[in-house]
Each structure stands twice: as structure tokens, then as C-alpha cells.
Amino acid sequence: MSKYEPVIGLEVHVELQTASKIFCHSSTTFGGDPNHHVCPVCLGLPGTLPVLNRKVVEAAIMIGLALNCSVARFCKFDRKHYFYPDLPKNYQISQYDLPIADNGYLDVQDEDGNPVRVGITRVHMEEDAGKLIHQNTDDTTSYSLVDYNRTGVPLLEIVSEPDMHSPAEARAYLDKLKTIIQYTGVSDCRMEEGSLRCDANISVRLRGSQTLGTKTEIKNMNSFRALQKAVQFEINRQIECLETGQRIVQETRAWDEVEGVTLAMRSKEEAHDYRYFPEPDLVPIVISPSWIEEITRQLPELPDARCQRFIDDYQIPAYDAGVLTGSRELGDYYEECVEIYPQAKTVSNWVMGELLRLLNDTNSEIGESRVGPRQLGEMLTLIDKGIISGKLAKEVFGEMFRTGKDAERVIKEKGLEQISDEASINAVIERVIASHPGPVADYRAGKDRALGFLVGQIMKETRGKANPGLVNELLKNRLH
């Protein structure tokens, strides 16, 4: 074990999926022609005023509750100032000293499966900025275009305590956070579309020390993998610094995905003075206990509770329950399937095995699966009824996955019904015995393994359609 202990805290920005922006009626739809989802308010034109979208407050309260935070009875917005062309007012409306929720926690597991509780410092609401598109960056005629479609899209910033101590823990925290947010339905959390963004604060210290080392802030990590790699790189870099007697500089660093390194962006001295002050164009937000109660009632079952219920109600292993509740859609899929076909462990095997493998192979998500939970359940019923063999079922399922057809139709079209008729099987047995006298003699001489060979030959002749239990039984009877 290294003599150094990394200390990691994450700042996560989540774009909320409200229909309109946080302070105006413009659409929050991702993409679209540049500067089409804009209006005078989100463009910050002179004289315009923000009006708070109630849905944003409700989403923030919901996330606060889901992260075990205390929700403020009274909070307000503040202006955060910095000059940048993607920020139309040159200040961002954010929350400074009175965030909507604070003092929560999230339970995750470290790489060895041990529980780790990560504190949530605060959750606050703010508006997103626009996007710069740089042109001709290589030559002297370079310029930048700006797209304000994203300006004013509601964001939640979720700040954790420095409670993580490895890249894997950071990753586990972000995974869990994403899952919880997806469960609440307030955001799709797509890192590649920027609806989930993450900055990391990292320091290292001698193991056992109680004081924190000098931290750096890492930006520009665009995937879960990048987060893990960047955090690992930065931990190594800081340890290297200390080992070679250098001082760690408090600064902001950017992750360079291509080079796989973090690079200095700006030092603490160059940091902005944001000159926060209360936003005078908005009135403070008063949150009544009854409003919080109402949102508490709307809060869906969260992953941890659902996982425990799966273990208790379906009697499946904790590992299975964890995987199946890893996304709300997967859990829903599983539950719908179990309703049709109540052998919960079998369903779990199929969902976690074939279904997830095929989704992974086709790089698609559960919502895109052409096989619905009802169809999977029906197929499993057909196995039990002896219509298809378990082995052929995989082929059937593969075809269902590709075409979206029901199991029965696939079976009919491909002629895959299981042969359970004794006369037909006996006929094949006779042919196989006649053409393989050697193995037949071996079996009769006591070599049990030869039976397997003969069963294999029979299955081959029937192209796998023969009911294997029946084949075994009839063959043994015939050879005795």
C-alpha cells in the first residue's frame, strides 16, 4: 500500500430536463440550429428580466431529498461575475451562500465492496452558459462563433465532500449519482451530450495524516473513463511531486484526453473574483414544508431501496439485484418480465446474460431493446413447456433481438420446435446406434462418457431440436 492517501471531492453539473429554460420560455432541446432556442431574456438583452421556472425548484428539491440533504426553507439567487463571450450578461445567475439543499450523503462501495459514505456538501441551482465554436484556429484569421441555445438551460451543481480516496471510488460515486438522478427522472445524465459534467478536486497526503494537502481542480473530463484516468494521473503526478521534493501548486488543471495528462490552466492567483451579490431581479424562494412533503410523495423508489426489495422479494443474489437496479429502465424491465414469468432467478440470468450481452454488442441501451419484457417472459414460458430447448432458446432470443418478433413466430419461421415425440427420437437413436458401433460397445463396457457422445450425435442429427432429457432417457433404455 502506498504511503500516500489520495483525497478526492467531485463537483458535478447536471442539466435538468425541463421543457423550458430556468428563467424564460425558450426550449431546452439539445442541439438544433445555432441560436434558435433563444429569446431576449436568455440572450440577456438590455432591460430583460429573469423569471424563475418553478419546475427547476421542484427538480432541485427532489434531488436534494434523494441525496439525503436538508432542503432550505429559504434560499435566493446570486450573480456570479466573469467576462466570457458565452455568457450573455457576463454574469451567471447562481446560488452562493444560501443553496437550495445541503448536508446530505450518498452510499457507494469501494473496489473491494466495502461501504463508503460520501458527504454531499450542497446542491444549488444555476443557469448554463452557451458554447463557443472556434474557427480557423491554426492561422491568423481565427475567430469564434457563439451558440446561445444552451444558455439558460437549468443546471444543478452537486458538490461532494472530499470523502473519496481512489479513482474507483470517485467513479463509483459518479455512477451512483447518475443512477439516482436518472431514477428521479430530472435529467438523462448523458456525459457525451454534456448533460452530466464533472470536475474533481484532488490532493494527496501521508496516510494517517488528518490535514489536507494542497489541492488541484481537474476539468474537462468528458466520460466516466476519463474521470478515472484523469484522477489516477493526477494522484500519481502529485505523489511524484512530493517524492521529488517539489511543491504542489494550488491551480486548475485540464485533462488532455489525447495525451492522457493533466495540464495547468490557471493558478490560484489568476483565479476569478466572482464578486457575488444577491440577484436583485429575483425574489427569494420560500419553500414550505407542505411543498417538500408533496415532492417527497412524488419521489420514486431509489436504487438502494429497490435493490434490497429485489433481494427480499425475488430471492436473487445481491450481485444480481445490484446490476438489475443499476438503471431505472433495467429494473423496470426485470420487474415486468418477472410478472409474466415468476422464476425470478431465471429472468435475472437471461436479463444479465443474453440481454445485456446483446445490448453491449450493439452498443445500445435497454430502452432501445426490440425485445420487450413481455416477449422475454413468453419465451421463457415456452422453454418450460418444452416447446424449445434451453440451448435453442439463445438462438431464438438472438433472432427476437434482431427482428423484434415474438418467440413463437421465430420458432415457427425457423422450424425450431423441440422434438418430444418418442417415435421420432427412437428412429434417430436407431440410426445413430447403427452408425457408431464403437461408442455403443464402449458404453456397454462401462465407459459412461460414451453416452454423451451418442447424445451429441442425436442432437446433431435433429439440429438440436430433440428434447435432451427425453433423448437421454430413451437412449439409456435402448442400450440396457
Place this chain on the structure above:
Amino acid sequence: MELCELTANELHRMLTNKDVRAEEICLSVFERIGKTENQVKAYLALHHGEALEQARAVDRKIAKGEEISPLAGIPVALKDNLCTRGHRTTCGSKILYNFVPPYNATVVDRLNEQEVVVIGKTNMDEFAMGSSTENSAYQQTCNPWNPECVPGGSSGGSAAAVASGEAICALGSDTGGSIRQPAAFCGVVGMKPTYGTVSRYGLVAFASSLDQIGPLSKDVTDCALMLNAICGHDPMDSTSVPTELPDYRGALVTDIDGFRIGIPAEYFAAGLDDRVRRVIEEAITVLEQCGARVEETTLPHTEYALPTYYIIAPAEASSNLARYDGVRYGYRVEDAKDVLDMFSRTRSQGFGAEVKRRVMLGTYALSAGYYDAYYLKALKVRALIRRDFERAFEKYDCLISPTTPSTAFKFGEKVDDPVTMYLSDVFTLAVNLAGLPGVSIPAGFVDGMPVGLQFIGKPFSESTLLRAAYTFEQSTTHHLKRPSLTREVE
């Protein structure tokens, strides 16, 4: 008397009696503009064609026997910090020299609903920062009572336009006295309503927690009619009051018998011109004769109002004005090296000296390490100032004071001495800090220059203020006098 010298109330009666057409009123105003605007220079832009069209539309309505609103066909001027769709809105600044908003301010929409005839956009101190309209990037507006004197500011163009008959009524904005002070200097009525009474949507912000739009008019009746038209909740402005507001015309009764009026001693202290004091003392006698009980009171934190104001207003301004960077609209320097160069040179060249001074003051006050000592402290003092007024209003129906310490001063007299200039708003800015309504009405003259009497009330007591002001007005003739400039042209 020319049509342009009448009040909206008089003209409305004439319109409904079919004694006059709206087009004639409009033409009378433009005729007056043709005669006096060369000297007054109240307007930055005239909307000649649209104004006549609107007037004719009102005439058609009257001809068809349809009912018209109290302000239909009345020529009104708008301060150039009120956004007008399709018309340049410059705020008196070079940095917005080409800015054409794609939207109307809510007050502009409301006036349009009333079928008011918008004459044009009036001159102002750049971003409403100033007390003389000398800080306009475009022109100097003269006081119609004496062309060597300033009209006051920052709504100097609106006040001068109403005083000279270049508009019947006007809208201004008041952050620390910018309606009341020029109204006093130009001998017209000017009201700053309670914060939240009038939507600020489309008013280019100077200091958001202090700004309020209000009317300028020749008399108290027109003030009430204008206020009726523009007040009320606006879902586009979260700080506008959600409650139902009264019909202010109902306040126009000449009865203040038993009114308790307080005179804050601090407003009659050093710095007040003795001749102005005498005019106000005469006004007090008139109010007493009308049945009011007038007595001295105190607002102990008055001396802190000016420094408090000059922390809070510039702090908010430094933030509100951050958006003028040349990226999206307005002035932008040519051949910038990079984006920072573009920002800093655009702002250096686009803003005038006073605006830059206040942006720097405000930026400093909000900076890390200074915030608590300046901005936060100022907020605490602001609360004390508000409490002073609350205590006074436990005892009095309203307070009165001179609107300004002196009458209109000469051009150039104070422009190089910011603090002296700031002191000309010393009686008005506490009202903004406390969010209260205040109205200035003509109270008399000193050497031929108008003196304003200010009524201050508790929040949402506009009706009370208008009633007191109306009673005073109906007992005097000051509001009927017209400036020398307009007498000369006739």
C-alpha cells in the same frame, strides 16, 4: 393656448366631445417641436410617421362612435432607456448607438393598449447616471425656463419635453431622483411610484433594486392617468407586485382636512438654498390652510443615504452593465487583437466618464475583501433608513420636503465635481433606498426658475400622495405657468 400646452385630461374631454381630432393634437405637438426643439433638444429620436398613424387610428375609432381610453390619442414621450420594438433605444450611450430591441418594455405595451401616441425617445444621462442630462453621449438638453440651465436628470429630456409642450406627458425612470429632480427643475409633476408598482421589464437596468418607471406631466391629474395606465403586476418582472392596485383617479379630491404631514428636519438643514426654503415654507402654509396638520419630525439616518446609495447603485450598475461587451449588439471596436482586447477597448470607448466612474466604484465595492465593509454595510444602513421612514409613517400620512436643495443650475457648473452633482439628489435618493413613492409638484419660483415640492408616502400610498398633491395644486397656480422659451415662440 396651443393644443400642445393642454393636459391629457383636457384633451381627452375635447376628443370625446369631438372638439378636436387626435391628429390635430399630434400635429400641434410636432409643430411645437419644430419651433423649440432646436434649443431644447429633448429628443434623441422622433417617431413622426407612427405617431400620426396612431393618432388617425384613434380618430377613426372616435368617428365610429367607439369608446376610447383616457389616454387615447395623447402624445407621450418615452425616456430612451425604455425598450421600443423596432426603434433605437440608446440609453444616451455610445455603446448602444445602434441597438434596436426586438421587444417593447411592458410600460410601452401598456401605453400602446391605451392607444397613446408615442412622439419619440427623450435624451437622458448615459444609463440614467447623472442629475443634469449632461452625461448624454449625444446632446445637451436645455431647461425650457432658462436655456443656460440644465433640465436636471437623468430624465431631463422627458421633463423638458413636457415643460415645453413637446409632449403632453412622458415616462421617465427614477433610481435616486431621476424623475422628481428634473420635474422640479422644469416645473412639472413627476412621480416615482413604490418599488414594484410598475414593471421594470424592458427598462434598461441601472440599479435593479432602486429603478422604477414613472410619469412626468403638467399636473397631478395627468400623473394619476398615466400611473393608471402603466401600473400593475407583470409576470415578466418577478419584483412587480402581484396585488390589485387602485384607480388613482379616485384619489383626485381636494380634501386633506386632518391630514398629518411630517417635515423631516434633516431635509431643511445646511445645503438648502434659503430662497427655496422660503418657497417650501409658503407651500407648508398653503397645506395648513387646506386643513393639514404639519409638524417637524426626524429621519435620523438621512446623512448616510447618499454614501449608502453610492455603494448600492454603482454595485448593481457594475453588474448590470457588464453585458455591454460588443459581442452581441451595440458598439464594438474594430481590429481587436483578442476577445479580452475587444471587451476592454469596447467598454473604454463605448462608455462615458461618469458610467466608468460608477462601474469602477461598484466593482470595487463588490470585490473580495471589500464586500463586507462596503456592500454588506450599505445594505444594513439601507435597512436603518427604511426603518426611519417606517417610524415616521406611524405618525404621519405623508412627509414633505423640497425636491432639490436648489433650483436648476447652469451647464458645466457641477459636471466636473461629481460629489456636488450627487448632492443635488440628496432629498430624493433615500426614497429609492426605502422603496417608497415620491412625487414632486410645482411649488413656486425663485428668480423665475421652478421649485419642486416633494411628497413622500409609505409603500403603496400613491393615492394618498396624489390626493395631497392634488389638493395643494388646486389651491395654487404654479402648475399653470409656462416657461419663457415657449412664450417666446408664440
